[in-house]
Amino acid sequence: MTKPARTRFAPSPTGHLHIGGARTALFDYLLARQTGGQFILRLEDTDRKRFVPGAEEEIIQGLRWLGVQWEEGPDIGGPYGPYRQSERKDIYLDYARKLIASDNAYYCFCTPERLEAMRQEQMKQKFQLHYDGHCRLIDPDEAQKRVERGETHVIRFKMPTEGSITVIDRLRGAITVENKNLDDTIIVKSDGLALYHLAALVDDHLMKITHVIRGSEWLSTFPLHGHIVRAFGWEEPEWVHLSVFLKPSGKGKMSKRESSELIKDGYSIFVKDLSELGYLPEATANWIALMGWSYDDKTEIFSMQDLIEKFNLDHLNPSPAAINFSKYDYFNGVHIRNLPPEELARRVKGFLEAAGYQVDNHILIRVIPLIQPRIAGLDEAPFMAGFFFREDVVPDPADLVAKKLTAKESAIIARRSLEILENIPTIGPGVAEQAMRNFVDQNGLNAGQVFGILRAAVTGQTISPPLFESMEIIGRQKSLERIRRGIQILEELSA
Ligand code: GLU
Numbered sequence: 001m002t003k004p005a006r007t008r009f010a011p012s013p014t015g016h017l018h019i020g021g022a023r024t025a026l027f028d029y030l031l032a033r034q035t036g037g038q039f040i041l042r043l044e045d046t047d048r049k050r051f052v053p054g055a056e057e058e059i060i061q062g063l064r065w066l067g068v069q070w071e072e073g074p075d076i077g078g079p080y081g082p083y084r085q086s087e088r089k090d091i092y093l094d095y096a097r098k099l100i101a102s103d104n105a106y107y108c109f110c111t112p113e114r115l116e117a118m119r120q121e122q123m124k125q126k127f128q129l130h131y132d133g134h135c136r137l138i139d140p141d142e143a144q145k146r147v148e149r150g151e152t153h154v155i156r157f158k159m160p161t162e163g164s165i166t167v168i169d170r171l172r173g174a175i176t177v178e179n180k181n182l183d184d185t186i187i188v189k190s191d192g193l194a195l196y197h198l199a200a201l202v203d204d205h206l207m208k209i210t211h212v213i214r215g216s217e218w219l220s221t222f223p224l225h226g227h228i229v230r231a232f233g234w235e236e237p238e239w240v241h242l243s244v245f246l247k248p249s250g251k252g253k254m255s256k257r258e259s260s261e262l263i264k265d266g267y268s269i270f271v272k273d274l275s276e277l278g279y280l281p282e283a284t285a286n287w288i289a290l291m292g293w294s295y296d297d298k299t300e301i302f303s304m305q306d307l308i309e310k311f312n313l314d315h316l317n318p319s320p321a322a323i324n325f326s327k328y329d330y331f332n333g334v335h336i337r338n339l340p341p342e343e344l345a346r347r348v349k350g351f352l353e354a355a356g357y358q359v360d361n362h363i364l365i366r367v368i369p370l371i372q373p374r375i376a377g378l379d380e381a382p383f384m385a386g387f388f389f390r391e392d393v394v395p396d397p398a399d400l401v402a403k404k405l406t407a408k409e410s411a412i413i414a415r416r417s418l419e420i421l422e423n424i425p426t427i428g429p430g431v432a433e434q435a436m437r438n439f440v441d442q443n444g445l446n447a448g449q450v451f452g453i454l455r456a457a458v459t460g461q462t463i464s465p466p467l468f469e470s471m472e473i474i475g476r477q478k479s480l481e482r483i484r485r486g487i488q489i490l491e492e493l494s495a
Pocket of ligand 1: 196
């Protein structure tokens with residue numbers, strides 16, 4: 001039995017939660033569930049300049065919608081709280097001081113002007129930009145006095161100047177870099193707030209995180225993180241850097257502009273939009289799980305329970321994952337079909353109401369079997385089934401005219417159809433449909449033409465669920481009424 005994993009999703013509340021973040025959270029959740037461990041939500045909100053009001057709520061709502069639940073977090077607390085980094089400022093400062101005491105960090109008093117001049121010079125010389133180590137040489141007691149006198153300062157990690165470090169990423173294996181290529185990175189800013197590099201590692205240690213699953217944008221600073229953890233002498237978690245996402249064309253990383261264009265096309269990479277666009281959380285989890293992970297290269301459909309059972313870190317793939325929205329639509333259709341009908345009814349109801357329909361639950365539950373095999377998104381429900389909830393439909397006269405026939409011929413067919421249906425006490429897929437099919441055959445007509453006229457008259461649209469099933473739900477009286485009205489329109493057209 002694997003040891004229970006403690007995982008964490010550590011977003012910064014600086015913008016919208018997107019599918020990349022959601023995927024990280026999902027993997028965290030799956031691993032924790034699978035091993036009987038805990039999944040933790042931690043808000044990395046130390047960058048007050050980039051803080052976006054409402055972002056925290058959006059993250060929480062988005063994750064809840066997706067169906068990942070955490071055992072510890074800012075909203076519910078837990079044994080290792082607080083879970084908001086802005087509330088842990090003193091903890092980080094304490095640990096930064098420990099690094100100074102062990103000679104792994106130092107106070108830096110360089111002014112912005114000095115740093116700028118240094119930068120200019122390095123650019124001129126075509127050097128890689130780096131801190132030149134000016135304050136490394138200050139005597140620690142002297143530095144301490146300057147700090148006590150209130151001199152503005154930051155704290156930098158004291159990178160060894162020789163040797164190399166090897167860190168292990170679960171997906172990519174060993175990564176070795178020369179220490180001389182690493183910078184004396186700032187770990188505490190002049191306002192006393194710790195930077196990610198310190199805060200995240202301190203928290204991961206104190207919160208007993210066993211697996212750090214995060215985006216591959218952190219690979220470049222990964223060696224620094226290895227240094228910091230080792231400077232403290234802590235046990236290292238497993239480091240898992242997930243693949244990046246490519247834009248739908250497969251060329252290049254997804255940019256902000258493209259994501260806003262996608263929203264126009266009925267797609268989005270922001271979790272907040274997905275529900276309104278008609279996507280199910282089940283399909284979303286399935287889709288994002290397969291971006292950078294696979295079970296066996298052929299199984300595609302997974303419920304959350306399947307994912308919990310089958311997820312495996314060894315099957316993560318470091319290559320960039322393409323965002324494939326057609327796949328998403330396909331998964332959505334499959335998961336819609338897998339829903340119990342009553343659950344689908346519950347979920348489409350809001351879409352119908354938002355489109356202005358007064359939804360009768362008894363009718364809705366009868367409509368569900370007709371649309372369940374036919375929609376790829378919940379948002380298609382009003383288009384597919386709105387007419388069931390309308391008192392009246394107003395067909396476009398042109399839709400009543402059958403293909404390759406005139407309005408007059410269409411009117412005659414409609415009238416004959418009406419006579420047949422009026423003589424049958426029911427209007428469903430049984431007797432009525434059979435009678436109409438006989439009529440089509442006996443007169444050398446084409447079912448598409450005849451049913452097309454009736455469909456337009458009864459539903460007011462050219463695409464709908466099967467005609468006779470639909471008419472049965474609408475009711476015989478009302479359906480015949482609509483056919484009569486259609487005949488009238490056709491006769492006016494041909495007059
Ligand atoms: N706050 C970091 C981010 O949003 C977290 C990265 C991590 O998971 O350690 O990218």
